[in-house]
Amino acid sequence: MANPLLGDTPGVTQLLLGNEAIVRGAVEAGIQVVTCYPGTPSSEVPDTLYRISPEGKYYFEYSVNEKVALEVAGGATLGGAMAMCTMKHVGVNVAADPLMTLCYVGAPGGLMLLSADDPGCHSSQNEQDNRIYARLGGMPVFEPASAQEAKDMARDGLLLSKKHSAPLLLRTTTRVNHLRGAVTFGPAPDPGKPAGFTRNPSHNVPIPAFSRPMHVRLMERMAALQEESENSPYNTVSGSGKYGIACSGISRAYVADALDNAGLADQVTILELGFSHPLPENKCLDFLKSVDTVLVVEELEPVLENDLRVLAQKHKLDIEIKGKDVLPRNDEFTVTMVENVIREGLGQGPVPTCECSLPDLPGRPPNLCAGCPHRGTYFAARKVFGDDAIYSSDIGCYTLGLLPPLQTADFLLCMGSSISAGSGMAKATGRTVVGFIGDSTFFHSGLTGVANAVFNSHDILIIVLDNRTTAMTGHQPNPGVDKTVIGDNDHPLDIETAVRGLGVTEVRTVNPFNQKKTMAAMEELKDMTGVRVLIAKEPCPLYTRRVYKKVAPQVAYVAESCTGRFDCLDKLACPAMYKEGGKAAVNPILCNGCMLCLQVCGHIKAKKRG
Template sequence: MAHPLLSPEGGATHLLLGNEAIVRGALEAGIQVVTCYPGTPSSEVPDTFYRISPDGKFKFEYSANEKVALEVGGGASMSGAMTLTTMKHVGVNVAADPLLTLAYTGTPGGLMLLSADDPGCHSSQNEQDNRYYGRLAGLPVFEPATAQEAKDMARDGLLLSKKHETPLLLRTTTRVNHLRGPVEFGPMPDPGKPEGFKRNPSKFVPIPAFARPMHERLLERIEALREEAENSPYNTIHGTGTIGIAASGISRAYLADAIMETGLADKFKIMELGFAHPLPRNMALDFMKSVDKVIVIEELEPILENDLRVLAQKNGLDLSIEGKDLLPPNGEFTVTMVANVLRAQVGEKTFACDSCIPAELPQRPPNLCAGCPHRATYFAARKVFGDDAVYSSDIGCYTLGLLPPLSMADFLVCMGSSISAGCGAAMANDKPVVAFIGDSTFFHSGLTGLASAVFNNHDVLLVILDNHTTAMTGHQPHPGVEMTILGENENRLDIAKACEGLGVTNIRKVNPLNQKKTRAALEELREMSGVRVLIAREPCPLHSRRVYKKVAPMVAYVADSCTGRAECLDTLACPAFYKEGDKAAINPILCNGCMLCLQVCKHIKSKKRGS
């Protein structure tokens, strides 16, 4: 039976994640190619395409990184294919090089870039506002606020992109990606075949002589798109009050709830922008002329606020425009926060914002899973190096090795940086440097760092944590995986051979759950100099259970002979451990039988699961 998202019929209403709604919208537009590098909060979009790909009429790939994903998407679009490329907000930094050039060349088949921003840093290292990329590259920007809009804007954005032969930025945030709401389906056409490539070097080869007129055409497209924004159904003005409120993106949803909560609808005139860039200047100007002041509600940067300030100044409007002096430039908004702004404008009493987590509840920090092979690798490295080394970390679930008692992350910059930044650290101090990188991140952007390290003869030990999957973002495949949920990877790239090909001569491979051999390998590599690599290979237990269908045959427990000091809690801290009186114990439901603790504490025995 075909997946409901593949239904060709319109009219039905389904309860969907915002990310699932984006998938349906792309299908309704006639999507032909989908590329991505997974990253929360965008991951459910490509993952859904991946699951339905055997029955869909589109081509899909998990690319090695975001730059590659956008380059593949750009090539497909320049060859006439309607294309969607997805990534999280920091991934756009990686893809920025092709993005700005594709804005010059244009994308005849249509190309939408999904940038999933993360206000509040729920799963990211920063809160950057990627609406700036729309301004920087000269791209139209759509900002949905509901699941229905996510579907409709994905569809209409792709069609608009194809019409104007320009890349389009669909900017979502975590709350839009992960909300769930009713979505009415439209009809889904047969996408047919891409139109094919039409040779035109002056359009697609941006040497300086061609790039200059390309820029002129880009500026002309921006003005044509501005006219589209003026007439877009996603841009509306409603209400009759004398105080104006301008809002874009998910802030429109907070505003709608705040208006309902306060009952102040008659006090405000509201301009909502879903097609937020290029700014519909005539609409915005008419709006500002009709009110006494404007309050701008937008998460993160004051982008819309500054646009309106410039427009007002150029047209000689004398009115107050406020935004970031009333609402914070960081983090997510809440309904109470926005409602307080509304109340304050009309002289009503404001209310204290409730904390998301009541103070009396204990915090639950993220942790490496029970049985995670990364814990075993870190434990062995700490035994060998202790605090005498500098530990360079990278992006992945293994970043949680930063937490005590492992404490194996001294600095972190971005994906792939553990090798390069580790080389810099080795140049600047006399301590040994141990860099950690995951298998997916190694293929994402570790290869270039390793090549540079070998070329420059840096003194660094690279530990590649190979758990056979892209664990942090949802167990997506990468070039080095053996198995996926759709079967065997017939084109697997071998990490050890890749390291050899880059010139590394000292390579060791271990199963980190074998602590004796892992420590021996680390001790051997510690005594060497130059670039050397330890590959710690053992599947993520969740991936192993899901894909390999493996279930650990044993479960460990702490015997009654426990000394009562419970050292394992202080040194290993597996989340399956708990304290029972003065002794350590193991929850058999959480334990996956990795047997690491048997190698750590002599007081632990084992018994068969269920006995």
């Protein structure tokens, strides 16, 4: 039986995650090619498409990085395929180079870029608002606010993109990606084969002589898309009253809940934009003329607010527009926050505050999982280098080496920067720099950093933390894995071979759970100069259980002879260990049998699981 997300079952209703709804929408549009680089909050979209791909009628790939993913999707749409490329918001920074040019060249088969933004930095290093990319490049933007809209907009966005040969941005946020809601399905036609490539260099090769008319065509496309926006069912004006609220994306849900809570829905006129760019100027102008005051509710940057201010100034409207002067430019909104601003605008008092008090909950700092091999690498590094080295970190599970007692993350810029920025740090300070990078991140953007370090004779020790998967975003495959959730990887790339091919001569591979050999290798490399690489290779224990179907045969326990020194806890910070009755103890349910603690304290023992 086919997966429900793939079935041609119009009228059926399913309870879906927002990201699963996007998958269904792509299927209903007739998706033919999907590329991605995983990143929360977008990961469940490609993960779902990957999991059901053996039954689907589309091609799917986890690309090595976002730039490559968009280039593959861009080539596919030029070949007549309907394509979708997914990533988190910071991934668009990596993909920005081909994105800007794709807006000129166009998308004959249809191309939708999912940018999952992350207000509140739930899983990200910044809160950037990628609606600005759409304005920069010239892309239509859809912003869903519910699971049903996530499905419908994914479908309609792909079809609109194909109709106008215009790459389209589907801008979601963490709240939309991870909400759940009822979704009614539409038809899911057979996508058939891609339409094929039409040779036309003047439209497809952006040399200066061709780029100038391409830009003109881009502006003409945007003008046509503005007409689509004016008539889109995703853009509506409702209600009555001289107090107006303009909102887009998930902010529409905050506004709806706030008005419902306050009982003020009959006193306001609401402009809701789901198809938010190009701006439906006529609809917005009619709205602005119908009210005296406008509150613009949008998360992060004042994009819609500025659009409306320009429109009001252009037409000399005497109207008060409020937005980021009363609502923040950072973090997620809350219903109460939005309700209080609306209440103030209508001369009402704030929401009554709750007098109840909640007990302080214990802190839960970010920590590596029990049995994570990175803990062994970091422990060895601290033993060998201590505070004498500067530790350059990277994006992934290994950033969790930040806090005591491991303390192996002194600075971080972006994916792959541990090598490049680490090289710069070593050059500037003359100190020993140890750069940590994961296996997936190594293939994403570490290769170029290694090549640069070798070419420019930098002095850096690079430690590749190879846990055989892309762990932090959900165990997606990368080019170095040998096994995936749906089968073997027929062409695994070997990291040691890759770095040697880039000119690194001093390379060592160790198992980080063998502390004696790991520290010996580090000591050896510490005494050298130039570019040298240590590969710490051991699978993620969660991935081992999930994919290799293996469970560690042993667990650790603390002998009665424990002296209560707590070296095992204080030096490793393993979440499977805790204090009990003045002694250390091990939770056998959490213990993964790595036995690193045995190598730290002689009072830890091992026993067979069960």
